Amino acid sequence: MAMHPGSPPPQWQPPPKSDNTRVYSVLAYIGILWLVGLLADRHNPRVAFHVNQGIILTVTSAVLGIASGILAGILGGILGAIFSFVPGGFFWWGPWSVLSAVFHSLWGIVMLIYMILGIRNAVRGEEKPLPIIGNLFCIVR
Numbered sequence: 001m002a003m004h005p006g007s008p009p010p011q012w013q014p015p016p017k018s019d020n021t022r023v024y025s026v027l028a029y030i031g032i033l034w035l036v037g038l039l040a041d042r043h044n045p046r047v048a049f050h051v052n053q054g055i056i057l058t059v060t061s062a063v064l065g066i067a068s069g070i071l072a073g074i075l076g077g078i079l080g081a082i083f084s085f086v087p088g089g090f091f092w093w094g095p096w097s098v099l100s101a102v103f104h105s106l107w108g109i110v111m112l113i114y115m116i117l118g119i120r121n122a123v124r125g126e127e128k129p130l131p132i133i134g135n136l137f138c139i140v141r
Helices: 021-027 031-040 045-085 095-124
Strands: none
Touching: 021 031, 021 045, 021 095, 031 045, 045 095
């Protein structure tokens, strides 16, 4: 780049700020990655909304995961006691392993559906709460 004699030297300018609202909003629904939006752009109302939905999804996922494990254990214990008389040890593996797999699979499918719904809303730029769980509580304002 050639400078003309007598012209002032070029001044450094920061690169233009890009709007990462959509990126932070999408990341909010992927596990604990809602922390990225919370730390990077908390004061953006759209990011704050999706971060809050992501926190709700994470907490709900953890609670349902623990509850499904406990429920599978209780039901497995009951069924194990009922069918313990079966000759040949048909239930030696414990029915709780199958129940646990079923409960955890259902829980995983439901959480995946919620994640997809949230990401779809974030990509579209919409601020729709997640069905059933979206209005449980508000952490980020």
